Structure formats: structure tokens, C-alpha cells
Amino acid sequence: NAGVTQTPKFQVLKTGQSMTLQCAQDMNHEYMSWYRQDPGMGLRLIHYSVGAGITDQGEVPNGYNVSRSTTEDFPLRLLSAAPSQTSVYFCASSFVLPLTSDTDTQYFGPGTRLTVL
Amino acid sequence: DQQVKQNSPSLSVQEGRISILNCDYTNSMFDYFLWYKKYPAEGPTFLISISSIKDKNEDGRFTVFLNKSAKHLSLHIVPSQPGDSAVYFCAASEETSGSRLTFGEGTQLTVNP
Numbered sequence: 001n002a003g004v005t006q007t008p009k010f011q012v013l014k015t016g017q018s019m020t021l022q023c024a025q026d027m028n029h030e031y032m033s034w035y036r037q038d039p040g041m042g043l044r045l046i047h048y049s050v051g052a053g054i055t056d057q058g059e060v061p062n063g064y065n066v067s068r069s070t071t072e073d074f075p076l077r078l079l080s081a082a083p084s085q086t087s088v089y090f091c092a093s094s095f096v097l098p099l100t101s102d103t104d105t106q107y108f109g110p111g112t113r114l115t116v117l
Numbered sequence: 118d119q120q121v122k123q124n125s126p127s128l129s130v131q132e133g134r135i136s137i138l139n140c141d142y143t144n145s146m147f148d149y150f151l152w153y154k155k156y157p158a159e160g161p162t163f164l165i166s167i168s169s170i171k172d173k174n175e176d177g178r179f180t181v182f183l184n185k186s187a188k189h190l191s192l193h194i195v196p197s198q199p200g201d202s203a204v205y206f207c208a209a210s211e212e213t214s215g216s217r218l219t220f221g222e223g224t225q226l227t228v229n230p
Binding site: 004031033035040041042043044045048050058090092094095096105106107108109110111 | 121123126151153158159160161162163166206208215216217218219220221222223
């Protein structure tokens with residue numbers, strides 16, 4: 001049981017380049033999401049999905065696309081990278097339900113550190 | 118509009134003493150609150166949570182207190198250990214949004230030996 005995996009760990013892009021950040025989970029979680037972490041701003045939600053074929057925007061979706069063709073995978077695409085997208089990106093997953101139990105939580109991957117020059 | 122705020126970017130305490138991390142929220146619809154811990158170069162990991170029907174939840178050295186009228190929660194760590202040094206994020210969700218979480222800015226805790 002690998003949990004949530006992300007690739008690559010590090011990436012450097014030039015402005016205007018495109019790339020895909022990969023995220024996979026093996027816990028059969030319906031809910032998957034992408035966050036970016038920037039200094040002093042915490043974790044901000046980019047996009048999320050409540051199941052295969054269903055995606056929706058979070059707080060900061062501009063410049064990013066997602067798709068969810070399988071339960072396991074949730075890739076994040078940067079179509080034309082900008083320096084403002086320099087950040088650490090985290091993928092997370094959980095079961096879809098109202099979080100009301102003492103044990104409900106989201107599980108996070110190790111992150112991808114992206115630098116856009 | 119920051120719905121979850123952690124006003125202290127950093128906190129430094131001595132080993133063995135109590136660490137108190139604070140979090141305020143503005144959305145009265147939030148009904149579930151979590152604390153995550155994050156070490157450098159790793160993803161956040163779940164620490165402890167509390168439902169709005171409770172005012173306290175305890176797990177070993179960690180206790181979370183919720184004051185709904187003040188829209189405030191706090192995480193107490195007693196006794197603090199050097200291994201507790203990390204960034205702590207407060208997060209909140211509301212039943213109608215399912216698993217979607219809103220995070221605070223984080224507080225860097227440093228526990229000095």
C-alpha cells in the first residue's frame with residue numbers, strides 16, 4: 001500500500017512550457033485534490049475531483065487543468081507555465097463523505113517542487 | 118477572504134513545556150476541524166481532529182480545544198519534544214462540501230532542547 005504518490009519530485013520549467021504533474025493513490029479513494037503551498041499562504045486548493053469523470057475548481061484554478069479518467073489517477077496540467085506558478089504542489093485523497101469522524105482525513109503525497117524561470 | 122487564519126507564523130518553546138497553537142475561522146458553517154503536521158520536504162500528515170459537537174479531543178500528548186462561540190480552536194502539545202518541530206496547519210470543512218478542506222497559513226513550531 002503506497003498511499004499517495006507524486007512524480008516528479010522536482011521540476012524546472014521555462015516560461016511558456018507545459019508539463020503534467022502526476023498523482024496516484026491505491027486506497028480506492030473517491031476524492032482527490034491538488035493544492036499549492038506558498039510561503040505565508042498555507043495550502044490553497046487548485047482543483048478537486050469527487051470521482052472518475054467529475055472535476056471542479058478550487059480557490060486558485062487559473063492556469064491549471066485536470067482530468068480524472070480512473071479512480072487511481074489525478075494528473076495536474078500546466079498548459080503554459082508562468083513564474084507565478086513556482087510553488088510546491090501537493091496531491092491529496094480521501095473517501096468522499098462529510099468529515100465527521102475522529103479518523104476521517106485526507107492523505108497527502110510527498111509533493112512536487114516546481115520552479116518556473 | 119481568508120476563512121481560516123493562523124495569526125502566529127512561528128512559535129518557539131522549550132522542550133518539556135506546553136506548546137499552544139491557535140487558529141481562528143470566520144465561516145460559521147464549518148463543522149469539522151483538523152490539524153496537520155508538516156516536516157520539510159514531506160507532505161502534511163494528519164495529527165488530530167475535532168467535530169463541532171465536541172469541545173475537546175485528546176490523543177496522547179495532543180489536545181485540540183474548540184470554542185464555537187469565539188470561532189477559535191487551539192492545539193496543545195504537552196510535553197513538547199524536539200521532534201515536534203514542524204509546520205502545523207489548521208484546516209476546516211463543512212458537511213455540505215464533503216471532503217473539501219480550507220487551510221490556514223501554518224505556524225512553524227520550534228522546540229528547543
